[in-house]
Amino acid sequence: MNQGFLPISRREMEERGWSQVDFVYVSGDAYVDHPSFGHAIITRLLEAHGYKVGIIAQPDWKKKESVCIFGEPRLGFLVSSGNMDSMVNHYSVSKKRRRQDSYTPGGEMGKRPDYAAIVYGNLIRQTYKKTPIILGGIEASLRRLAHYDYWSNQLKRSILLDSGADLISYGMGERSILAIAEALEAGIPVEDITYIDGTVCKVKSLESVYDAIMLESFEEMKVDKLNYARSFYTQYCNTDPFSGKRLVEPYSEHLYVVQNPPSKPLSQDEMDDVYALPYMRTYHPSYEAAGGVPAIAEVKFSLISNRGCFGACSFCALTFHQGRIIQTRSHESIVEEAKGFLDDPDFKGYIHDVGGPTANFRTPACKKQLRYGACTNKQCLFPKPCNNMIADHKDYLELLRELRGLPGVKKVFVRSGIRFDYLLADKDDTFFRELCKYHVSGQLKVAPEHVSDPVLQMMGKPENAVYKQFTRKYKELNEKLGLKQYLVPYLMSSHPGSTMKEAVELAEYLRDLGYMPEQVQDFYPTPSTISTCMYYTGVDPRTMKPVYVPKNPHEKAMQRALIQYRDPKNYGLVMEALKITGRMDLVGFGERCLIRPRKLQSEKNDRRPAGNNKNTAGNDKKPRKKKAIRNVHKRKG
Secondary structure: OOOOOOOOOHHHHHHOOOOOOOEEEEEOOOOEEOOOOHHHHHHHHHHHOOOOEEEEEOOOOOOHHHHOOOOOOOOEEEEEOOOOOHHHHHEOOOOOEOOOOOOOHHHOOOOOOOOHHHHHHHHHHHHOOOOOEEEOHHHHHHOOOOEEEOOOOEEEOOHHHHHOOOEEEOOOOHHHHHHHHHHHHOOOOHHHOOOOOOEEEEEOOOOOOOOEEEOOOHHHHHHOHHHHHHHHHHHHOOOOOOOOOEEEEEEEOOEEEEEOOOOOOOOHHHHHHHHOOOOOOEEOHHHHHHOOOOOHHHHOOEEEOEEOOOOOOOOOOHHHHOOOOOEEOOHHHHHHHHHHHOOOOOOOOEEOEEEOOOOOOOOOOOOOHHHHOOOOOOOOOOOOOOOOOOOOOHHHHHHHHHHHOOOOOOEEOOOOOOOHHHHHHOOOOHHHHHHHHHOOOOEEEEEEEOOOHHHHHHHOOOOHHHHHHHHHHHHHHHHHHOOOOEEEEEEEEOOOOOOHHHHHHHHHHHHHHOOOOOOOEEOOOOOOOHHHHHHHHOEEOOOOEEOOOOOOHHHHHHHHHHHOOOOHHHHHHHHHHHHHOOOHHHEOOOOOOOEOOHHHHHHHHHHOOHHHOOOOOHHHHHHHHHHHHHHHHHHHO
């Protein structure tokens, strides 16, 4: 047994000479001791500060004893559904069950429950009535206040109330989890830990709550969706660690959920310390027999260089979880991690990625952010880059040069998102040129998401002219370098604001591009995004103006089919969409047409002499011909 991993059983706990752990971490993911996994960072950080931590990964939620492996922890339970919201992990946007869970040994589906954080919290509370329970991770973070739940099509209460937990550590939890641990160690009752930044608590009265903004009550939001839109936008404007206010969400005269301001961002030294913790950098060896944990393949030879994102796309929850202020690791920290790859027998010389939520963000958007925070009333890149924004790739460029200069490194790829409008804002083309020359594997994935400006406006993305400028420049640079490299655009269908007219416009763009994407992302309403608020309320919470929202499953299928109009399976949906929008000019044989009229082809088949039918024989020709014609018409329908 490799003692480098934290204990996952009572036997391993006792082998360390422990009679009790301080914290039990219950995770919906398998135990992977790698800094790309939230449970690894939090448990290693607590260990580094002297706390004894045991891990229960993917307990059987149907058995209470599954969370009793270590007995009662001295200080509390830490609970997370895993690296993904459990409902996103389980279901596609069409609410169909996924076939694989990449965070489970062997990719097996069904090892965690729906709404995992709630189920685990209640499972623990059934046995340990008074032991503190602290929720963390993406599921708890984005459901920390009242939120729209797409899978049940309901407005749900704060996850704190439904889980039986005492606190939520939201966002990136390094600061808040240590503050919680210190408070519990000092003997402060968990119900009195109401003051820590980056946490959400529940109180019976507001006597000790100060400097707070009162949100609409849960009952008011249930009665009127516009109240939810107002509440959501207030939350959105208070996600900054420097300017964010304390928020109070009333549930009754004697129950309030209080969100404290976000934790301050980590300094570069603190980030370096987090990533220097003694991770084993792989999954627990007990999973070997099942084939390991698939998710490690994506991150094993990738490097996290930053966190946070000031892109602030409407459909992305990063603003609520990691925030808009960029935090980075030093070159020394990243290079040291890369050198560790060289000792791994599986390393073939290729670093798969160097980045984060947005790879080419290596500094805060402007000088004032680390002092005053991000602006509450405007965005850094949308609708145009702010005059105060500093677009500079020098630091990132130097980092990539250092990495590709390491002995034993053949290639360094950049596969996490490149924000192309930020790239264009940099007047120095050196990074763009070296990106094309050294860091693209034949295809560069980018995310224009759409081409229609009204939809892009709702998405918080730059207008289509900016993407066109980027594509021209990318082509020019590759031609100068003598390289044949392509762009792979990520596109989204059925986003709020997208009518059938805009969906046809996107199909025409793909026709002109000569490209049909293999995969299309239908808009997925996940908790705590502006786009999800639009989907639920029918208004843009930033302006309170009505927004068209495609919700009908058949219309969404048509919008999706238009993006893949060349696929024969989509013919009927595409034809219907073109009829509805009055765009039958796109049906025909011209080069600008999307599809051909099948009726002409059917009539041609009908006029074909019976003797030319290879499937006919002897006296059976006429009946077989009629049957063939019937089948053709059946396919048309």
